[in-house]
Amino acid sequence: MAPPRSSGPSTSTRPARRSRTQVDSYHESTSDDDLHAQDRPTVSLRSSSNAQRPSYREPSDNESDDEPAAEPDEDQGEDPERQTNPPASARGSRRSTRHRRPNSIKTTRTRSSNTTGHGMPSIGTKRRPRERPKEKNSLSNKRAKYYSELLDDVSRFIPPWQKLPYHILFEILLQATYPAPNEKWEARSDMARWLVNLACLCREFQEPALAALYYCPPLFPSYKCHALVKLLSTPRDSRLINYAGKIKELHVDVDVLRFKSGPILGYFDLAQLIQKIPQVHAVRLYHQDDFILGHQPADIPQSKWIYSENLFEVMDSTGVRLRAWDWNSRFLNLTDLLPFMDKQHRRPAFQKLKEVKLLHLGDRNHKDTFDNEDALAVSLNALPDLERLELVECTLPTDRLLLQLPSTIHSLTITNCDRIFSASIDAFLKSHGGRLRELNLNHNRHLDLLWMGGLASHCPILEKLKFDGNIYDASPHNDTLPHFDSLMETDVAPTWPHTLREIEMTCLRKLDSDCADIFLTSLVKAATHLCALRRLSISMILDMSWRDRASFRDAWVPDIIQTFQHGDLVPRSPEPCPFPESYDATSSKRQSARIAQIVDKQDADVNSSLDSPGRGGQMRGLGMCDEVFIRIDNQRPSETQFNENDFLDSEASGDDDWDGEDYEAGNGYAW
Numbered sequence: 001m002a003p004p005r006s007s008g009p010s011t012s013t014r015p016a017r018r019s020r021t022q023v024d025s026y027h028e029s030t031s032d033d034d035l036h037a038q039d040r041p042t043v044s045l046r047s048s049s050n051a052q053r054p055s056y057r058e059p060s061d062n063e064s065d066d067e068p069a070a071e072p073d074e075d076q077g078e079d080p081e082r083q084t085n086p087p088a089s090a091r092g093s094r095r096s097t098r099h100r101r102p103n104s105i106k107t108t109r110t111r112s113s114n115t116t117g118h119g120m121p122s123i124g125t126k127r128r129p130r131e132r133p134k135e136k137n138s139l140s141n142k143r144a145k146y147y148s149e150l151l152d153d154v155s156r157f158i159p160p161w162q163k164l165p166y167h168i169l170f171e172i173l174l175q176a177t178y179p180a181p182n183e184k185w186e187a188r189s190d191m192a193r194w195l196v197n198l199a200c201l202c203r204e205f206q207e208p209a210l211a212a213l214y215y216c217p218p219l220f221p222s223y224k225c226h227a228l229v230k231l232l233s234t235p236r237d238s239r240l241i242n243y244a245g246k247i248k249e250l251h252v253d254v255d256v257l258r259f260k261s262g263p264i265l266g267y268f269d270l271a272q273l274i275q276k277i278p279q280v281h282a283v284r285l286y287h288q289d290d291f292i293l294g295h296q297p298a299d300i301p302q303s304k305w306i307y308s309e310n311l312f313e314v315m316d317s318t319g320v321r322l323r324a325w326d327w328n329s330r331f332l333n334l335t336d337l338l339p340f341m342d343k344q345h346r347r348p349a350f351q352k353l354k355e356v357k358l359l360h361l362g363d364r365n366h367k368d369t370f371d372n373e374d375a376l377a378v379s380l381n382a383l384p385d386l387e388r389l390e391l392v393e394c395t396l397p398t399d400r401l402l403l404q405l406p407s408t409i410h411s412l413t414i415t416n417c418d419r420i421f422s423a424s425i426d427a428f429l430k431s432h433g434g435r436l437r438e439l440n441l442n443h444n445r446h447l448d449l450l451w452m453g454g455l456a457s458h459c460p461i462l463e464k465l466k467f468d469g470n471i472y473d474a475s476p477h478n479d480t481l482p483h484f485d486s487l488m489e490t491d492v493a494p495t496w497p498h499t500l501r502e503i504e505m506t507c508l509r510k511l512d513s514d515c516a517d518i519f520l521t522s523l524v525k526a527a528t529h530l531c532a533l534r535r536l537s538i539s540m541i542l543d544m545s546w547r548d549r550a551s552f553r554d555a556w557v558p559d560i561i562q563t564f565q566h567g568d569l570v571p572r573s574p575e576p577c578p579f580p581e582s583y584d585a586t587s588s589k590r591q592s593a594r595i596a597q598i599v600d601k602q603d604a605d606v607n608s609s610l611d612s613p614g615r616g617g618q619m620r621g622l623g624m625c626d627e628v629f630i631r632i633d634n635q636r637p638s639e640t641q642f643n644e645n646d647f648l649d650s651e652a653s654g655d656d657d658w659d660g661e662d663y664e665a666g667n668g669y670a671w
Helices: 066-070 088-097 135-154 166-177 185-199 203-215 222-233 254-258 270-274 309-318 334-345 370-381 399-403 422-435 450-458 513-528 546-564 593-608
Strands: 022-024 042-044 249-253 282-286 324-328 355-359 388-392 411-415 438-442 464-468 502-511 535-542 627-633
Touching (some): 166 203, 185 203, 222 254, 222 270, 249 254, 249 270, 334 370, 370 399, 502 513, 513 535, 513 546, 546 627
Parallel strands (some): 388 411, 411 438, 502 535, 535 627
């Protein structure tokens, strides 16, 4: 049974409101003045979150005399107004003055004076709230610093973009936002949003930005395709901009055509869209798995979407004249695709076709016959203006097909085709190389470099040459090794056409030191005639000891760079060695006498005269290449090579987020 409540008069001018949960305390006071009932402290029966727990800590001897004078008024309950619930205004005023301590009170406390023996805070010590630096402020500071630096860079010189002609602005925006072959939907949506915001920026940007957006509109998800058809179906007089005339290309993922857009919209019909855009000249139908290399035609499942005859009939009726088209064996079986392809190539819509891409053409039962090659050659020869042909993961083509290709072809790309050999390429170059301007040979496991012996004589106007020795294989056995013994032979030296503008030879492996020396020597000797060369990229993988490889690299890399790099001839000066004298480069074990002789000879050649011939008889320092890249190592071949710069932190060194104050981990006080 609780003791009766005290009914004595209160010392406050306003009677204190007491809660029913307040009961008289059995605190035994040490003075006679505390025996009055009206001054007797009370204990709250509320939850511990609203009332402080009592402390049983005995006062220590090392406490100052000033602290007990200030703390009992706040914590020990001698003021009845503080123990009974004071009004809100009084609570607010006391809360605002609670942390105002006299100058004599110490602001730095030890753990023993703030907590009890069990680690609990005492009643007599009010812990200040921990003042941590806010993350939001630090992020805002980072953004402010980034934008200030950006504005500093931009404010130096801002070109008058809005004064550029329409066709220049359009080309800039189109090159910046043209969809990549394997671009994700999210990235394409961001590009579209950026172009819309740019079109709303000013009147001069509106027309070129919208033209770049609708040049190849993003067709995903499917309900946006229906919205585009609805927009194009509106009368021309009701629209300020002719959107139909701006659409030139369509990159369509077949998944958009396979799924419904709800019960009302239904399936999206590509023929309805093509019927509204008669000026479209490129249509590419693809599957997301087409960009994953290493699959054989026998391992590729058939798609549920197939080519329809209605699509091509609509092209003829609308007056579409295509320039680029892709044929994929995923959308129709090879036995049905070849006669279907020949029929469509004779339509008026395909008679102006200049670029054809063939994907996964091959028999699923590994029974590719000569009849199929002849049928494919006949369908390709039905295109009178064909200039660019690309074969991707096709097991059907052999030298028989290459010899029957149209003579109008200017560019040939062969990617991961298992039945292409060096003899096939050499025979094709002899018959069709006179008009060839671009040759790309990538990821073909049976193809070496023996065909380069007659490249200069067979292809006199070749401008771009690319060879990639990386091998991709998605089968379980993962065969990524080339199927030849040596990439080159010592009795066959490569030749280089004088009209070359770009040379990219990547992942050249299965090379010994003699073959590598022959390859680079032939390139240096032809440097005097490669006046149009602007880009050179060579990557070699030499399987030899690291000492020999380092010697080979030190002998050739400076020579290649000095020969082809554009710029004035600057003689090399010896740089001080960063190592101690005992590890000097001239006395190091890594440097042999042969390398020292080669380096001395190179220095003598550079410092002699501009007219003195170099290793191959060319004029030193007269290269015209804007980009020269050469790599000689023994790393495992991969699509992307990483270096130390790829693993560095993007944030600048130092602690930019520090606000000048340090905080104690326990109490949050400033040191």
